[in-house]
Amino acid sequence: MTDLPLDFGDPADLEQLRRDLRDWLAEHPLPPRDADEPLPVHLHRWHRMLHSGGWVGLDVPREYGGRGLTPLHQVAVSDELGARGAPGVPRIGYLAHALLEFGSEEQRRRLLPRMLAGDDVWCQGFSEPGAGSDLAGMSTRADRGPEGHYTVSGQKLWTSYAQYSDLCLLLARTGADAPAHASISAFVLPLDRPGVTVRPLRAANGDDEFCELFLDGVRLAESERVGAEGGGWALAMTTVAYERNALDTGHLPRYGRLVERLRRHARAHRDGLPDGLLTDIGRCVVDYEVLVAxxxxxxxxxxxxxAAGPESSIDKLLMTRAEQRLYETALKVFPEEVHGEGGEIFGDYLYSRAASVYGGTSQIQRNIIAKRLLRLPADGRG
Ligand SMILES: Cc1cc2nc3c(=O)[nH]c(=O)nc-3n(C[C@H](O)[C@H](O)[C@H](O)COP(=O)(O)OP(=O)(O)OC[C@H]3O[C@@H](n4cnc5c(N)ncnc54)[C@H](O)[C@@H]3O)c2cc1C
Structure with missing residues (x-):
């Protein structure tokens, strides 16, 4: 019996896969981060190491650079890495799914092997200053010229780690006559193309995750469009549906380790815990078990x-609740970890606040559940 959350009574080959990964990890520890090495660069090193060991893209077909195994193999790898405290697999699964489902055969064969290997680093150019929750209201335009190429102009915002990326999965409006959702197309934008300016934004905690992306008359070939013209909305919904679950993130074992620590603390200090804290710890345990189930x-x-669909909005809400309550409670229980050497919980606590925003806010997830799963009327009556 393994101690991992997503144990499916692993068939023999999965048990072997987990053992192989453990052996590989013992021989290939991630070298320490250099003092001046930005975190995304450090994690990119890890991405390449994992890929060279065969631990990236397990469920991607072989002809596109993967190992042609099942989603369970990919989940087992994320799980095992998280349980051993190693950084997770690179978060590219949702972009790979978009290409697998909507890309042409030529795009899949050209782009996916490089994405999996870390030869091309990707970012996601969806949100804009005036279009986050209301993504369909985007105003970046891609106008098609007489020779078939597109000219793209507009601005994207919150583009995570664009300054470290080579390619961007970009959404832009093509055509003016169709309804908002039907006039959006998706493109692969090389970030070194003339007319592209990437400007990193410094966040309050000092991080430079977010970027502004300025697009000024950028030329894109028709072959750089992914899927049909006007078919970008379906691609966007597929992408975010895969982005909104906890499966390939390795988060579950990370939460599991902290939940176990809280559990041990509660057992050891039951009588000395301030009012309400025992209840908070109990809620963390329940949140975690629900998320695992x-x-x-x-x-x-x-x-x-x-395929992933609107149900992933439930996953996103559960994950957000579990993560935010867990780190809030952990800070109350281990206040000494706010500062100094043990500051990791504080860093995770700060980032957990973003969980109710990235990948679509919690309010938007509730709207999706209400409209697409519960089929409630938009005006709230009936
Ligand atoms: C850490 C992080 C990383 C991100 N990375 C990326 C990235 O790589 N690429 C990318 O494209 N985007 C990225 N984003 C952007 C993210 O997708 C948007 O921030 C998010 O969709 C919300 O959009 P907004 O910020 O414009 O807020 P707004 O849409 O302006 O929302 C403001 C508030 O109004 C509420 N609201 C809006 N509309 C409704 C409604 N109809 N019903 C109820 N409430 C509503 C929202 O819930 C929110 O509380 C990232 C965000 C974060 C926090």
């Missing part, structure tokens, strides 16, 4: 070949 269901659905 839910992730098992999603894994089973993926194995049955079911």
């Amino acid at each position: 839910h992730s098992r269901r999603r894994t089973a659905e993926r194995l049955a070949g079911r």
Whole structure:
């Protein structure tokens, strides 16, 4: 019996995969981060190491650079890495899914192997200053010229790590006559193309994750469009549906380790805990167990070949609640970890505040659940 959350009574080959990964990890520890090395550069080193060991893209078909195994193999790798305290697999699964589902055969063969290997680093150019929750209201335009190429102008915002990226999965409006959702197209934008300016933004905690992306008359070939013209909305929804679950993030074992630490603390200090803290710890345990049960269901659905859809909004809400409560509670229980050497919990606590915003805010997830899963009327009556 393994101590991992997503144990499916692993068939023999999965047990072997986990053992191989453990052996590989013992021989290939991630070298320490250099003092002046930005975190994304450090993690990119890890991406390349994992890829060279065969631990990236396990469920991607072989002809596109993967190992042609099942989603369960990919989940097992994320799980095992998280449980051993190693950094996770690179978060590219949702972009890979978009290309697998909407890319042409030529794009899949050219782009996916390089994405999996870390030869091209990707970012996601969806949000704009006036279009985050209301993504369909975007104003970046891609106008098609007489020779078939597009000229793209506009501004993207919150583009994570664009300054370290080579390519951007970009959404832009093509055509003016169609309804908002039907006039959006997706493109692969090389960030070194003339007319592209990437400007990093410094966040309050000192991080430079976010970027502004300025596009000024950028030329894109028709072959750089992904999917049909006007088909970008379906691609965007597929991308965010895969972005919104906990399966390939390695978050579950990370949460699991902290939940276990809280549990041990509660047992040892039961009588000395301030009012309410025991209840908070209990809620963390319940949140975590619910998330694990839910992730098992999603894994089973993926194995049955079911694509991610609006149900992933439930996953995102559960993950957000579990993560935010967990780090809030951990800070109350271990206040000494706010500063100094043990400051890791504080860093995770700060980042957990963003969970209710990235990948679509919690309010937007509730709207999706209300409209697309519960089929409630938009005006709230009936
Ligand atoms: C850490 C992080 C990383 C990100 N990375 C990327 C990235 O790489 N690429 C990218 O494209 N974007 C990225 N984003 C942007 C993210 O997708 C948007 O911030 C998010 O969709 C919200 O959009 P907004 O910031 O414009 O807020 P707004 O849409 O202006 O929302 C403001 C508030 O109004 C509420 N609201 C808006 N509309 C409704 C409604 N209809 N019903 C109820 N409430 C509503 C929202 O819930 C929110 O509380 C990232 C964000 C974060 C925090």
